[in-house]
Amino acid sequence: MKLRPLAAKSALVTGASSGIGRAIAVALARQGANLCVVGRNAQNLTETADAVRQVSSVESIRIDLTDDNALGSLLQCSHQLNGILVHSAGIFHQDLMAQASVADFDRQYAINVRAPYVLTQLLLPKLIATQGQLVFINSSAGVVGHRLKVGQYAATKHALKAIADNAYGMVAIAIFECPLSRLLSSTEVAA
Numbered sequence: 001m002k003l004r005p006l007a008a009k010s011a012l013v014t015g016a017s018s019g020i021g022r023a024i025a026v027a028l029a030r031q032g033a034n035l036c037v038v039g040r041n042a043q044n045l046t047e048t049a050d051a052v053r054q055v056s057s058v059e060s061i062r063i064d065l066t067d068d069n070a071l072g073s074l075l076q077c078s079h080q081l082n083g084i085l086v087h088s089a090g091i092f093h094q095d096l097m098a099q100a101s102v103a104d105f106d107r108q109y110a111i112n113v114r115a116p117y118v119l120t121q122l123l124l125p126k127l128i129a130t131q132g133q134l135v136f137i138n139s140s141a142g143v144v145g146h147r148l149k150v151g152q153y154a155a156t157k158h159a160l161k162a163i164a165d166n167a168y169g170m171v172a173i174a175i176f177e178c179p180l181s182r183l184l185s186s187t188e189v190a191a
Contacts, residue, residue: 004032009083012036012074014065014119017044020137021088022051028084029056036077038063038089065089065115066107071122082130085123087116087160088137094149105152112156117163124167136164 011028015021017039025037029052037052037060039045049060059077063070090112093104120134127134138161141154 004030006083007032010034010036010080011084011086012038012077012081012123013086013088014038014115015087015089015137016048016060017041018048019088021086022048024086024088024135024137026051026055028086029054029058032056033083034080035059036061036074036081038065038074038077040064040089065119066110068118071115071119074119074122081123081126082132084133084135085120085127086135086137087119089115090137090139092150092153094153096149097151100152105155108152108156109159112153113159113163116160120163120167134164134167136160138164 006028009032011025011033013021013025013028013035016025016035016037018041021037021039022044025035025048029035034056035052035058037045037048037058039048039060040062042062045060045062049058052058061073061077063073065071091108093100093108095101095104116136126132139153139157141150141157
């Protein structure tokens, strides 16, 4: 019999329609967690749900995380939330400060900072009651913000780190992605 350590848990994963969010949702399902996958691209979200359904139960919700009224619809998933809230949704826009638009900054802030804050606040009572965990998928830009053209994005990721560091009454895990090239020597990258 295959060990499934999260068999009695459920998880809500934002940004689950692609990339890191999809990979996390599938990995949690393989460990036995029941999933609520959240994303904005309906077709991709369906593909994620189909992959999760191969190994676990899943509910999928297409939502714009910048719409506070729509966030309430996540309460239908959260009634069974007894494990993990993963904030993986995020967007990235790159430009020099002289050309970067305030609209791009506002959109990144809304998705990368405000949405995780509001969603955590909404679900915090349930997470505390069930001794759940918060996971914030972040970027190395959240700790090293001096790279050219990423000032807006870095600012949002610094803010996300601050939220994770100050999550009230919770064990919050901030995971920082790192480019593979930083982990390997220059000869390994060239190979």
